[in-house]
Amino acid sequence: MVRDVTENLPPDSPRDVVGILEDFDALKSSQPSLPGPQCGVTAALDSIVAASPELAVPLRERVASSAYPALGVAEILSKRSGQRVSAYTVRRHRKRGTSSGCRCTR
Numbered sequence: 001m002v003r004d005v006t007e008n009l010p011p012d013s014p015r016d017v018v019g020i021l022e023d024f025d026a027l028k029s030s031q032p033s034l035p036g037p038q039c040g041v042t043a044a045l046d047s048i049v050a051a052s053p054e055l056a057v058p059l060r061e062r063v064a065s066s067a068y069p070a071l072g073v074a075e076i077l078s079k080r081s082g083q084r085v086s087a088y089t090v091r092r093h094r095k096r097g098t099s100s101g102c103r104c105t106r
C-alpha cells in the first residue's frame with residue numbers, strides 16, 4: 001500500500017490554513033455544549049419544594065448531610081416525590097461538582 005506522504009505534514013503555505021477559524025466556528029455553532037441533565041435528587045427536591053417552598057433550605061441541608069443515610073434519604077425522596085431516586089444517586093449528588101459527582105450546582 002502506497003501512503004500519501006503529504007497527509008500528515010504541516011501546511012507549507014498560508015493558503016492551507018485559510019478558513020481554519022471558520023472551521024472552528026462551524027464546530028461550535030453545530031454542537032452547542034448543553035449542560036448535563038439534572039440528577040434525580042434535584043428533580044425530586046424541585047417537585048417537593050414546588051409544593052412547599054419553605055422546605056427548600058432544610059431539605060437541601062439534610063439531603064447534603066452524611067448524617068442522614070443515603071438509602072433512607074433515597075426512600076423518603078422517592079416516596080414523597082413519586083420519582084424514583086436511588087441511594088447511588090443521593091451519594092453522587094452529595095459529591096456534585098466533583099469528578100465523581102453529578103452536575104447539579106452547589
Ligand SMILES: [Zn+2]
Pocket residue numbers: 038039040041042092093096102103104
Ligand atoms: Zn445532583
